Amino acid sequence: MVSKELHFTKAAEKLGISQPTLSHQIKMLEIELGYPLFNRVGKKIELTKVGEIVQQEALNIQGSIQNMSSQITALTKVEVGELKIAVLPGEITDLVSTLCIQFSQLYPNIKVFIETTDQVERAVLENRADFGIGFHLNPNDMLQVTKLYDEEFYLISNQSNGEDRVSFSSILDGPLILFPGIHQCRKILDKTSYEVGRHIEPTVETSSIESILNLVRSGVGRSVVSRTLYEFYDTEDLFFQHIEKPSLTSAVSLVMKKNCFINFAARKYIKLLVREIEKLHLYTEKDAINSLKSSIL
Template sequence: MICKELHFTRAAEKLGISQPTLSHQIKMLEQEVGYPLFNRVGKKIELTKVGEIVQQEALNIKGSLQSMSSQIEAFTKVEIGELKIAVLPGEITDLVSTLCIQFNQLYPNINVSILTTDQVEKAVLENRADFGISFQLNQCDRLQVTKLYDEEFYLISNQRNEEDRVSFSTVLELPLILFPNMHQCRKILDIASKEVGKQLHPIVETSSIQSILNLVRSGVGRSVVSRTLYEFYDTGDLFFQHIEKPVLTKEVYLVMKKNCFINYAARKYITLLVREIEKLHFPTEKDAITSIQSSLL
C-alpha cells in the first residue's frame, strides 16, 4: 500500500491502522532486510533499489498465497469452471467426446473444451490443456506420461466370419470404407501397408464414423476401426475380426505436466475415463492404472 500511495499517512488510512504503527512495521522490516526500503525526501518518499526487490518478492508471495487458496478450494469442493483436454484427431476424440455426455450429467457446471491437435504434448506444456490423451509421444522431462491401454484395430463387416482372425494382406484385398488419411487410424493403416509393400485403395473415404458403420451395414464394403469406436457406438449388428501379420495396435497415453496441480474437474474426468476403460476390459497395465488412481487421491 505504501508503494502504491508513496505516502505513509494515506497508506495507513487505507489499511485502517495508525501511521506510527505502519512506520514501526516498515522500520522492523528494514532492520531485518538490512537496508532502507524507502528514500524519505521531506514529506515525499520513493522506493530504493532494495525496496523494489522487496516489493516484487512481496507480490510473488501474495500471488502464491492466492494460488494456494484457490488450489485448495478446487481440490476439495469446487464443481464449477472449465476443463481443457488435448487429444489427437480420430478415435481418441470420439472417446473423449462420448465421455463428455456422462461427465456433463455428473458435473453440469463444468464446461469442457476439447482441443484436437497433432501436438498434444505441446498443448499440455503451454497450459492450453489440463491434460492430454495421445498415441504419439516425444520424450520430455517436463511431462508425466502414463500408459492407459493398448488400442487394437478390427476389421468389421455385416456378416459373421468363421475365422476370428484375418491377415492384414487379406484386408488389403477387400473393398474398404476408411477414414481420410489425416485420421490416426488411417495413418496406422497407411504405415502398415507400406511395410508389406502395398498401397491402400479405399472405395469410400469419410470422416464420419456413423457413415462408415452405415455403409458397412448396407454391404458396400468393410472397414478397419479401433476397438474404442467399435465399443462406443451401436455395433451390435456388426461383426469384427482381429487383424494379424501384423497386429495393428497403438498404445494410448495420458499426458500431464510433472509436479503440476490436478484440478477438481481433471481429476473427476480422468477417474471417469479410467473407470470406462476398466469396464470395457481394455488391455491395461495394472501398475500404470494404480499409479493414475493414486495421483488423483
C-alpha cells in the same frame, strides 16, 4: 509479447503501453542480464540464444502463476470452473467426447473444452490443456506420460466367414471404407501397408463413424476401426476379426505436466475415463492405472 510478435510497436500495442516505454523495459532487462535479448536488423528483430532462454523461463513463470490461480480456484469453487483436454484427432476424440456427456450431467457448472490437435504435448506444456490423451507421445522431462491401454484395431464387415482372425494383406484386397489420413487408425493402416509393399485406395473416406458403420452394414465394403469405437457404438449386427501378420495396435497414454496440481475437474474426468477403460476390458497397464489412481484419483 515482444518475443511473440518480434516487433516492438505491435507488442506495445498488445500490452497497452507506449513503444518507448517497452523498449526501455527491454533495455533495462538486458543491462541486468548483461546480454542482449534480441538481434536488431533494421526494422526486424529476432531472439538471441540468451533471449530464447529468458523466453522459456518467462513462460515457466507464467505457467506457475496460472497453476497457482488454478489451485486457488479448485480449492475455493470446487465444482465451478473449466476443463481443458487436448486429444489427437480420430478414435480417441470419440471416446473423450462421449464421456463429456456423462461428465456434464454430473458437473453441469464445469465448462469442457476439447482441443483436437496433433501436438498434444505442446498443448499441455503451454497450459492450453489440463491433460492430453493420444498415441505415441514423445518423452519430455517436463511431462508425465502414463500408458492407459493398448488399442487394437479390428476389421469389421456385415457378414461372417467363420474366421476370428484375418491377415493384414488380405484386408487390402476388397473395398474399404476408411477414416481420412488425419485419423490415427488411418495413419497406422497407411504405415503398415507401406511396410508390406501395398497401397491403400479406399472406396469411401469419411470422418463419421456412424457413416462408416452404416456403409459396412449396407455391404459397400469393410472397414478397420479401433476396438474402443466398436465397443462404444451399436455394432451387434456387425462382425469383427482380429488382424494379424502384422497385428494393428497402438498404445494410448495420458499426459500431464510433472509435479503440477491436478484440479478438481481434471481429477473427476480422469476417474470417469479410467472407469470406462476398465468397463470395456481393454488391454490396460495395471501398474500404471493403479499408480494413477493412488496419485491423483
